[in-house]
Amino acid sequence: MPSHETEVLIVGAGQAGVAMSEHLTARGVPHLVLERDRIAEKWRTGRWDSLVANGPAWHDRFPGLEFDGMNQNAFASKDRVAAYFEAYAEKxxxxxxxxxxxxxxIRNKESSGFIVETSDGTITARSVVAATGPFQKPIIPALVPEDSNVQQMHSSSYRNPQQLPDGVVMVVGAGSSGVQIAEELRRSGRDVILSVGPHDRPPRQYRGQDFVWWLGVLNKWSAVAPPKGAEHVTIAVSGANGGHTVDFRALAASGIKLVGRTESYKDGSLRFSQDLARNIANGDANYLSVLDEADAYIQRNSLDFPEEPEAHVLGADPDCVSNPTLEIDLAATGITSIIWATGFAVDYSWLPxxxxxxxxxxxHQRGVSAESGVYFLGLPWQSHRGSSFIWGVWHDAKYIAEQIMIQRGYLEHLGSTTPDNGIETTGQGDTAGPVPTAADAYAL
Incomplete structure (x- = not known):
């Protein structure tokens, strides 16, 4: 690819990059999206085979296109989600x-904007949007030595039970990924130990409505920051097998052994925190608080929703919670593999x-970087709780597009938006007519 110039360069063609491209296209802003793999590659190859979206199809989508040919209350498979974003981009x-x-x-020292070095040439851009998302570098804590005779992998490398050696499987992390993987392994006949840390545990459905609906009407999606002390709390919810509320008591009843947060390793043994009962109790409190708020909302709005008193009944703690195991000898227990569902780190070393x-x-603030002309998109809590979800990133992309339009408006005052230096311009949507001013952008 020879040297090119484009007004906005978007890095990444997942849900964030596609959303950003749509908003810039609608505003006539020339831009280019670069993707090192394929559109929505993380959905294709970055998760396990049976993964489905955690929200129903009517909710986990962009406003301009429904999932075609499926029940809108069902949960789209990862392949359906990848195909959806391909179709959306084509639209x-x-x-x-x-x-x-x-x-x-690199900041362009001879002109405005940036010089972008790629695997296929150099691009000059006035603005850059980092739409690479939060799932960049899998985190595997440096606890269990590589020579421990235990196969270790991150949840992003797990595909199905058949890839694991015979023996007991340890799953570390009880967010959506860890819980769904542990359930799948147990259903396949494997013995499973699940390490449970702090988590929120919303009901999958309550009184006829999915939890995504409840979080919407109760204004929980709009929260601009996580509660103090809950910045790293995961959400335990599942769309697998038609969707169901994650119930750690039911997991224990199915034969999964629960332990607390994984703390350390020494002499062939893993040690766990004494926080299992507290983590379960805090998750229960979160679950019950949503039910109580939902009941109040129904009463306040005189809605004729079915009663569901049994949802408030939790039952007794299983023995593994009441009498927690604090240490496990890996060899003696027969553990042959560990799946670390411990999240991801980001890598923005390629940015200024x-x-x-x-x-x-x-x-950044709401995705607007401290480095003028650089924007972020797809970050957890970028502007609100829903930012890293499919529908949430679309709305954050709209805001970033508005900020880009505001800067275009100011540059119009100088009589130019894109310098004409003879370099070929890539992208689409050449503007016809005057460029919007800052005031126009605020009115979008």
Whole structure:
């Protein structure tokens, strides 16, 4: 690819990059999307075979397109989700180039904007949107040595039970991924131990409505920051097998052994925190609080929803919670594999220094970077609780597009939006007529 110039370069063609491209296309902003793999690649190859979306099809989508040919209350498979984003990009002819990796973004010292080094040439761009999402570098805690005779993998490398050696499987992490993988392994006949940390546990459905609906009408999706102390609390919810409420008591009854948060390793043994009962209780409290708020909402709005008193009954704690195991000898217990469902770290080392903080995290407000001209999209809690969900990223992309339009409006005052230096311009949507001013952008 020869040298090109585009007004906005979007890095990544997952849900964030596709959403960003749609909003820029609608506003006539020339842009280009670069994707090192394929559109929505993480949905294709970055998860296990049986993964489905955690929200029903009517909710986990963009406003401009429904999932075709499926029950809108069902949960789309990962392949259906990937196909959805491909179809969405085709709908507005998104200028996406696959198989091109961005290596470095450098501030252009001779002109405005940035010089972007890629695996297929150099691109000059006035603005750059980092739409690579939060799932970049799998985190495996450095606890169990590689020579421990135990197969270790991150949840992003797990595909199905058949890839694991015979023996007991340890799953570390009880968010959506860890719980669903542990359930699948147990249904396949495997003995499973699940390490449970702090978590929220919403009801999958209550009184006829899915939890995504309840979080919407109760204004929980709109929360702009996690509660203090809950920044790293995961959400235990599942769309698998038609969707169901995650119930750790039911998991224990199915034969899964629950232990507390994994703390350390020594002499062939894993040690666990004494927090299992507390983590279960806090998850229960979160679950019951949603039920109580839902009941109050129904009464306040005089809704004729079916009663569901049994949802409030939790039952007794299983023995593994009342009498927790604090240490397990891996060999003696027969553990042959460990799946670390312990989340991801980000890697923005390819961006200019000011765009990231000292710990490598994005330095931004609502996706607008401290490095002028750099934007982030697809981050957890970028602007609200729903930011990293499919529908939430679409709305965050709209905000970033508005910020780009505001900057275009200011530049119009100088009589130009894109410098004409003879370099070929890529992207689509050349503007016809005057460029919107800042005031126009605020009115979008």
């Amino acid at each position: 507005f002819d998104a200028p996406i180039r696959c198989g091109v990796e961005v290596k470095k973004v 220094t000011n765009a990231v903080s000292e710990n490598g995290r994005p330095n």
